[in-house]
Amino acid sequence: MSIDYYQAKDHAPLPPKNADVLTTACDYCIVACGYKVYRWPVGAKDGGMKASENAFGIDFPSNMLQSWVAPTQHNICTHNGKKHNVVIVPDKDTTVVNTNGDSSIRGGLLAQKCYNPDSKTKDRLKTPLVRVNGVLTPMSWDDAIDIAASVGSHVLEKHGEAAYGVKTYSYQYIENTYAITKYALRHINTPNFTFHDTPADVTSTPGFRDAGFDNFGPSYDDWGSADTLMICGTDPYETKSVLFTQHIMPGIANGMKVIALNPRDTAGIAYIKKMGGLHLDVFPGSDNLVLGAIARIIMKNGWEDSDWIKEWVNSKWESNSGFGQGTRNTPWQWRTTWGKFQTKGYEDYKKWNLGQKEYDPAYAA
Template sequence: MSTPYYIPEQNVPLPPKDADVITTACDYCIVACGYKVYRWPVKGGKVGGPKAKENAFGVNFPVEVLGPWVAPNQHNIVLHNGEPHHVVILPDKQARHVNTDGDSSLRGGCIAQKCYNPQKPTRDRLTTPLMRIHGILQPVTWDLALDVAAAVARHVIAKHGDLAYAVKTHSYQYLENTYAIKKYALRSVNTVNFAFHDAPSPVSSTPGFRDAGFDNFGPSYQDWKDAETLFICGTDPYETKTILFTQWIKKGIEEHGQKTIMMVPRRTAGVAYVEKHGGLWLDVTPGTDLLVVNAIARLIVENGWEDKEWIKNWVNDKWGSSSGFGQGTRNTPWQWRTTWGQFQTKGFDDWKKWITSQDEFKLANAARVSGIDPKKIMKAAEMMAKPVNGKRPKTSVMIEKGFYWSNNTGNTVAISALGIIVGAGGRPGQVIGRAGGHQRGGAGGGKYPRNKSPMKVPGRRRRALDTDTWLISGHTRMAHVIGTTWIQSMCSSQELAARFQELTAGNPHQVRSINKDKIIETLKKRADSGGMVVINQDIYLVDPIGNQFADIIFPVATWGEDDFMRANGERRLRMYHKFYDAPGEAKPDWWIIGQLAQRMGFEGFDWKNSNEVAEESARSSRGNRKDYNMIKVAAKREGKTLHQKLAEFGTEGIQGPVMMMDDGTLVGTKRLHDTTRKLPATGAAGANMINKKATHF
């Protein structure tokens, strides 16, 4: 009997001088550091040497700290055009943006191990379509899997209505994939039984930001560095967005003495660093953030430290909002949710009167409930707003999920008000926004058909359908789950898991034949009997949604396996190039959706490659934070594709929204709500679209 053990690699090959060099970005956190992939054939045994003239880096080895040294985790062997190739994946050492020191997080530094290699843990990747027959997932052809899925879907929609067909999907993946999925679900199937990975309904996670007029990702990374005081709530960027901390926030602390306040329950590594360098830790008891934020705001206005000029120039009174200036007009979700202004203050003075009249926001009470020393809360208010020698501090506010997922409405409304009174708007070093979780790859393939939702709030108003309760109630007869676990990512309750089990494996109608017609007939009977058919589309077999409940599995190609576009937390658009073959028969989401949609009789899904999807999606991006339509316009003028044009920006990319100047030059947007930005006096020309978020709120 032998014991398996791991033998680490002792040698890593250097890429030779003629290795292919492909740009990409890290696939993990929101920061999306720029990377370069060095690729060359295994055949022939060619490798680079230690002298500058012998390797693709053009440097002599050994190299300086943070130089292009190759660790074992940065090397892998993949298939390219069916032949084994070495790949070495390193952060771009010439990067001028994002990871400006050519550094990476520990996660990103090991991203070469994400590539499929059957001799490594990625051997578990899905490589072929699967279908559950006799209770066992068995390999089948793409044609069989797609034909069965389409036939059952057509039946479910025809007999039980489009609300019986659910699509639960990632919102964060690549623009080409999310566009295809939303076009299919929202425009073609036109189902309201649709939700993203992080919520049971397509709703805002930060409604307070929306009401105040703040975009979640308005700031640039430079702004986080340039702030004189930075208030961070609900995250430690060092732990979760390492390069954002080390390349930007940490440099702000070191170079100009930024004072950083972190409100998190744990004393993390980031907290320890901040405290050591003159910052402040608000050791909040989970769930009490709202009291602390409003206590800080109350202290600021009681002492007259609010940014009076900013408030005078940029904050609406009730008449302004009700008349259609800024957020809060009566045709927006804001007024519907607040019962026609019942809870709306009349402006800053009215809000000040309200917050100073609430006992729960008194310093002593907030300190007692939150567990934070009252002296620290007072210190935070001073650091954020108290003028020194007549000069106000440049304060920015950063939030993330630990803050807004606990009480998203109350917390984000409170932090928006605090941000407003300290002048954190759209000026260099004075911003408010999210730090970010996943990268931003959502594209607008279709509009959510809210009016079809059977769920309502008092009166005639409809709300987005809750896909969890709809499924538990037995109304979902077919569930198409894409890139998410559903059960674990939602309430993760025994009730939801038990209901999945009951509606799928617990239903008497189980496939026990390899005949396509019999398979289709069986799954139709299950749906008609009150059961549910499940399609799971993912890169790995996930438990339990795929392993236990799915009837059909679609294997997906991902990062490095097709050409994709995506943006990071400062809206920086870049190409994520294909550099190796997808495992087995795995296909990208856009291809799978396109094939399924065509079999269901929907038109407009006959894309030949990911660039065609990207170009179709470009128009739908107009006016949003990632607006890349003008990149396509420029590409067509030059006889290029959208992907080719964006690729010219390399790892630098370009920040959305993208505008085109009169001479054809493409210009990105450093920050949204930029009150210092000067737009053309004549307004948007040609195909340009300027959203009011460019310079206003």
């Protein structure tokens, strides 16, 4: 029995001057680092070592921070029915996000994801699979769509719209979400619809949204220019590497304080501690209690920034009206449906917080 050993390549071709050049973004996380794709036919002349002979326009070997091509950044794919070389490298022209063309280990291997029947991607699904007599069986797209439509029609007729759930991705927005959103909300008209990371189509941070802030409001520059950055429930080095290396680490080097509230002592947390940051090593699921207790201590001592709260945090009227968010935001729905929610502005939140026994620091500890 032969063993399918991995044989690493020890070289990669350089793209020629006339290679097709496309731009793309890494799809491993939400940071969206920029990359350039160089594509040219297999059998055509590759780029040379001189600046006048390759698409990068530089002499090779290149300098430390110049462009180069690792073997793992090259693949052979099919384009217009013919085999083409594909090189995917960080975009050195970027001025935001992965500034000057940095990349994570994941993003640096984007070329390896491209379908190549002679590589590890040969086992990728190329047709829908339908379970027939207990066996997943390849099926044409037309047949698979007809089956899905028939099952869907049966569910709608027998059980109603609420029984027909639609769950989809949320990234790239119009490109990926327009058709399926219209399908679910206009044509099926089901309330059982949401995006990939939530159990229902609501914000995952209703209290934050209630105060008037968009979860994705901060720019990446904000992550490195804050006086103090508090990170809860994640390690950006492991989940958003370039955000950490390009923005948070320079901020720490310039004196930014970091507090990490996380039950895992991971690589990024270790770096934060090494640089003088604070790690609150909580039990899983107890972070809400700790945050509430911290907020209580701040408010009891009058350490809150009253002027900032007055200027930027929603008033009761702004939250109740759905001001700037529309009337389908979660806090507004709670108040109009049940007539209550946890806050009516800052003072009411302070009263509510002080009345919760679980936010007593001794209890939270």
